[in-house]
Amino acid sequence: MIAGSMLSYEGKKRAVLLLIALGVAVWIAVDAAAGGSAHWSRVLARLPLLLTGSASGWPINGGFVLNIMLSLASMALATALGTIMGLATLARFGPIRVPAFLLMNFLRNSPWLVLLFATLYFLPFEMHVFGTVIPFPPFVKAVIGLALPTAANFSEVIRGAVQSIHSGQWEAARSLGYGTGQIYRHVIMPQALRRMIPGWMNLYALLMIATALATVTGIQDVLTILNTLLAMENERVIVYFYLTILFLFIAYCYPIAAIARRWERAVKGESL
Amino acid sequence: MNRVDALIELDNVRKSFGDVPVLKGISMFVQKGEAVCIIGPSGSGKSTVLRCINGLIPVDDGFVRVGAHRVHEMRSEKQMRALRHQVAMVFQQYNLFPHRTALENIMMAPIQVLGHDRAEVEERARKLLKKVRLSEKADSYPGQLSGGQQQRVAIARALAMQPDVILFDEVTAALDPETVKDVLFAIRELVEEGLTCILVTHEMKFAREVSQRVCFTDRGLIVESAPPAELFDNPQDPRTREFLGQVL
Numbered sequence: 001m002i003a004g005s006m007l008s009y010e011g012k013k014r015a016v017l018l019l020i021a022l023g024v025a026v027w028i029a030v031d032a033a034a035g036g037s038a039h040w041s042r043v044l045a046r047l048p049l050l051l052t053g054s055a056s057g058w059p060i061n062g063g064f065v066l067n068i069m070l071s072l073a074s075m076a077l078a079t080a081l082g083t084i085m086g087l088a089t090l091a092r093f094g095p096i097r098v099p100a101f102l103l104m105n106f107l108r109n110s111p112w113l114v115l116l117f118a119t120l121y122f123l124p125f126e127m128h129v130f131g132t133v134i135p136f137p138p139f140v141k142a143v144i145g146l147a148l149p150t151a152a153n154f155s156e157v158i159r160g161a162v163q164s165i166h167s168g169q170w171e172a173a174r175s176l177g178y179g180t181g182q183i184y185r186h187v188i189m190p191q192a193l194r195r196m197i198p199g200w201m202n203l204y205a206l207l208m209i210a211t212a213l214a215t216v217t218g219i220q221d222v223l224t225i226l227n228t229l230l231a232m233e234n235e236r237v238i239v240y241f242y243l244t245i246l247f248l249f250i251a252y253c254y255p256i257a258a259i260a261r262r263w264e265r266a267v268k269g270e271s272l
Numbered sequence: 273m274n275r276v277d278a279l280i281e282l283d284n285v286r287k288s289f290g291d292v293p294v295l296k297g298i299s300m301f302v303q304k305g306e307a308v309c310i311i312g313p314s315g316s317g318k319s320t321v322l323r324c325i326n327g328l329i330p331v332d333d334g335f336v337r338v339g340a341h342r343v344h345e346m347r348s349e350k351q352m353r354a355l356r357h358q359v360a361m362v363f364q365q366y367n368l369f370p371h372r373t374a375l376e377n378i379m380m381a382p383i384q385v386l387g388h389d390r391a392e393v394e395e396r397a398r399k400l401l402k403k404v405r406l407s408e409k410a411d412s413y414p415g416q417l418s419g420g421q422q423q424r425v426a427i428a429r430a431l432a433m434q435p436d437v438i439l440f441d442e443v444t445a446a447l448d449p450e451t452v453k454d455v456l457f458a459i460r461e462l463v464e465e466g467l468t469c470i471l472v473t474h475e476m477k478f479a480r481e482v483s484q485r486v487c488f489t490d491r492g493l494i495v496e497s498a499p500p501a502e503l504f505d506n507p508q509d510p511r512t513r514e515f516l517g518q519v520l
Contacts, residue, residue: 172367175326176381176433177356179349186384190371 039240046229050245053220062220064248070142070221071208077147078207079200082154089159092180100155107152113213119145120217142214150207157199161192195267201260205253212249222248279304279468280437285324285334285344287317294320296492297334302470304436307463309479309500310472312489313515318472321489322439325470326359327352339436357386360430364442366422368414374425375401375410378432386433393432400428404458420451427458438462440471456482476519480504488512 007015032040049055053062060066088100107115119141126135165188173183215223222245230238278301287295294317302308310318323329324336327343336343341355368377378397382388401407404424414422423443430438440459444452456478463469463482473479479486480500487497488509496509504520507513 166365166367168363168365168367169369171328172361172363172369174328174349174352175356175359175361176429177353177385178381179353182384186380187369191369194371 036240039237042233042237043240043244046241047244049229050222050225050241050248053225062222063225064222064245066139066219066221067208067211067214068252070139070146070211070214070219071204073143074146074150074211075204075207077143078150078154078203081147081151083158085151086155086158086162089155090162104152104155107148108156110149112146112149112210113216115148116142116145116213116216119148138217138219142211142217142219145217146207146210146214150203153203153206154200157196157203158192161195161199162188164195165191198260198264198267201256201263205257205260208253208256209249278302279306279339280325280470281335281337282321282325283335285321285336286332287320287324287329288332294492295324295331298324298489298492298494300487300494300497302437302468304468305466306485307469307471307483309483309486310470310489311474311476311479311486311515312495316489317492318489319441322361322441322470322472325437326361326439327355328361353385357433358435359437359439360433360435361439361441362423362426362430362443364445366414366419366426366446368422368426368429370414373411373413374406374417377414377425378429381429382432382434397428397432400431401425403431403461404428405454418451419447420454423447423451423455424458427455427462431462435467437468437470440469440473442472442474444473444475474519476504476516488515490515 028036048057049063051064052058052060053066054060085100085104088096089104091097091100120138123136123141123144125137126133128134169187169191170183173187178186211221212223214221215227218224226241226245230241233241280300280302282298282300285295285298286293298317298321300308300321310321312318320329324331325338325343327346330347331344334344338355338359341358343355346352346355368374369380372380375394375397378400379390379393382393382396383390398407398410401410404427406421406424406428409417409421409425414425417425427438427443443459444455447455452475456475459469459471460478460482471479471483483500485497486500486503488495488503488507488511490511496503496507496512498508503512504516507516
């Protein structure tokens with residue numbers, strides 16, 4: 001009790017996290033001593049395959065690296081689409097704002113997996129545009145399917161950041177003769193951008209986690225490879241493989257989310 | 273007073289926000305080089321009058337003219353541009369751009385809006401910073417400056433547009449008494465140089481010393497308008513007397 005009251009909230013949080021980490025380490029050690037180490041060595045042998053999609057670790061055919069590539073490509077697309085959508089929802093002109101607003105809400109409130117299936121079945125496997133054939137392999141479909149809900153969420157991040165800029169900034173800029181477009185470019189966006197970054201990073205961490213869903217498109221991502229692999233392994237090992245994949249995602253996403261949180265606090269303290 | 277010669281002319285200006293009438297027929301004229309103070313209780317429409325003059329708030333009815341610009345007829349931001357060049361404004365909350373240094377705040381609009389030459393604008397900006405006695409703060413960001421310093425940068429920013437008129441909207445209301453002095457000193461200099469100024473203020477002593485005319489507004493109307501000595505020492509309207517009795 002006394003020790004607890006002496007610790008700050010941050011201190012307590014750190015202590016709890018440390019306890020959990022310690023618990024997990026102890027459990028792994030005890031389990032390994034009780035025969036689990038044989039199972040872990042199976043996982044270790046398969047780790048290059050899980051990470052890169054080839055047993056020797058090279059060349060890269062898929063695996064966790066493919067999840068990362070998928071998340072990066074999807075985030076790039078989502079950032080572009082979300083920016084357009086976000087600016088459209090801010091437009092004063094109704095015929096632009098209203099459809100953008102409806103589309104954004106539709107995408108934001110649909111289950112990601114359903115959107116992924118939708119792009120999978122609605123998009124043709126190739127498209128003919130002016131004589132050139134644009135193919136849509138499963139990877140591209142997965143990129144688009146995951147980018148749609150991410151873009152909708154990012155457009156909300158943009159809208160929130162822009163609207164959080166004090167109205168006095170608009171008034172001052174207008175009194176100096178700036179037009180609406182110039183105000184966005186020179187006054188509002190440079191300030192809003194700083195406030196967007198934490199939300200954008202959080203969204204990226206979420207998207208990375210969601211790439212596990214892309215296994216339904218049949219791409220050789222870490223989960224697809226695991227499923228093929230498990231057919232050859234005995235049942236007792238399964239849990240060790242899943243734990244490993246869980247850890248891969250946490251190890252990749254947690255630092256991103258942690259940096260985003262720290263940045264969020266820094267931006268919040270900013271005057272105006 | 274001859275209204276055709278006036279630089280700024282408001283005639284029977286009306287404005288409502290929703291169902292609330294804020295201006296109920298404001299008429300006033302300001303000559304070139306004149307300093308006019310607007311005083312009155314809060315909510316009487318003082319700040320709204322200023323915003324109608326530079327078009328930040330469109331009027332519902334009435335006539336607003338600044339120089340050759342007929343403000344009440346303007347509908348788009350593009351039409352407003354020449355007007356905004358002529359009329360600058362300083363705000364209660366300073367409203368400096370926090371992502372730019374003091375010097376950049378001053379230089380931005382002349383370069384980006386008026387398209388003036390960068391080197392020439394920088395020279396002008398540094399002169400203005402010197403004028404408001406903040407030369408050493410050129411590279412500081414607004415967040416690093418005190419309220420009074422920020423307000424003086426805001427005045428320099430307004431001056432950089434080389435306006436004919438500056439509107440001051442309760443520019444000392446958010447400042448502590450210590451720094452109010454510096455800001456008022458800067459404004460007094462401008463008035464003495466003959467720049468046309470309209471000041472909404474609660475600083476009665478300052479209004480008396482600096483202005484050629486004081487307008488008292490109450491409930492959306494200009495109740496009384498007279499040279500400061502007359503208005504402060506011998507108010508004609510009972511509402512003016514009541515207000516001055518409370519604040520003096």
